[in-house]
Amino acid sequence: MILSKTGIRHKEDLVPPANGVDVGIIKIGDGRVMSVTTDPFYFDPVFGYEDSAWFAYHILASDLLTSGANPDYMTVDLNLPLSMTDEEISRMWNAFTEEAARFGTSIITGHTARYAGTSFPMIGGITAMGFIGEDEYVTSAMARPGDKVVLTKTPAIEAAALLTRLFPGTIKAKLGDELFSYGVDLFRKLTTVHESLVCKRFGLRTRVTAMHDVTEGGLLGALFEIADSSGNGIRIHEDSIKVDDYVKRVCSIFSIDPLMAISEGALLITVKPDHAEDLVSSLKANGIDANVIGEMTADPSERIIVGREKRTIGPPQKDPFWTAVEFGISEDWK
Known part of the structure; x- marks a missing residue:
């Protein structure tokens, strides 16, 4: 429309x-x-x-x-x-x-x-x-088959950070003061400016082929978008996705899937396979957690997460963050 x-x-x-x-x-x-x-x-x-x-x-x-x-x-x-x-x-x-x-x-x-x-x-x-x-910019449509897929930080980082600020009394009561303080500090990590600058120095097009920030629809939505916009398939390895322990706990409190929840602050990067580990090392040297989580494939019908069960990566659905907010309000959580 x-x-x-x-x-x-x-x-x-x-x-x-x-x-x-x-x-x-x-x-x-x-x-x-x-x-x-x-x-x-x-x-x-x-x-x-x-x-x-x-x-x-x-x-x-x-x-x-x-x-x-x-x-x-x-x-x-x-x-x-x-x-x-x-x-x-x-x-x-x-x-x-x-x-x-x-x-x-x-x-x-x-x-x-x-x-x-x-x-x-x-x-x-x-x-x-x-x-x-003109020969330096990248978009998510430039990912190519064989590229490795790198994820920075953690899925659902934004959902966890915002829910901590929206329901501080509840989070503190359920997780304790120390973890609550960790959650409050997550807010200032809701940016991908720094990792994009690392990628720029590392080499756009020559090494890094695409970048896409993980926002509404979470990691699954962003994976679909980078595959769909580039016309490729994508294969992700579930055991390579590292969900931060605090984020996991907050998602559990609100019964939401961290792979589907809003994640501003996490960046998806596709990189030529020979340079993937060097990129991860460069990101970590700049204080940014990162992991190789999969690869782009040539078959557009293959958009999957491989793990204990095979999971299809489809178009973004309603982000569970908003359901979590509604639930917290309905429960009169503070």
Whole structure:
């Protein structure tokens, strides 16, 4: 309904909208392209003003850097609730722009106003843009048969981090103070900026062939998208998927499958097979957990997880995170 109607195509449109592809790519001349991505300005005060603004920036920067382009520019549209005070707006904006300055982002234009009928967490939109060589960018559609599949961090990292912030009393009571503190700290790991920069230094196209961040639909959804957008099959080895122990415990509390839950902060990378272990070593040397979890195959009908039982990798379903939130609220968990 939406994807089939996107205006007209220009000859400069190298990567138009496509399922499972995080960015659009526009040719701008002299061997350069502009990578572009758009998402809501996601901001929820329950996560803390500074942390939530940090997250809003990194959602966009993470998407853009899956192409290899740095987040050079952003446009920001703020449609703020009437209840938001000047002090609250200032706290949010200071934290957002501090992070932008840290990564060299210029906020080049935008719009700001308070409106009736708007509410957290979707309070506007952000478009991020960056520039890179025409022969340097990557997209999830560039994965090739034989490439190894690398996963950073852990499935369901975002689900666990957000549920910890949303239901702190419950998590603390069930898991104890020490584990609760670990869960609170997970929030600042909900970015793939750092691993994308490692991949960029490691070598895009020459070694790394594709990157895709794991968001709505979790790991299974992201695996399907990278296979579907590239027209390939994918074979994943269940025993190679390392789910963080804390994440596993939180998912158990809410009865959700960690492989299907929202996972901003985890990055899928495809890499030429001879370079896979070196990439994992480079990521770990930069403090980023990573494992080879499988490989791309030439048969598009083969999209499976091999383990105790064979599991088909299909299109993303409703993310269980939202069901978990509804359950926690219905149980009056604090």
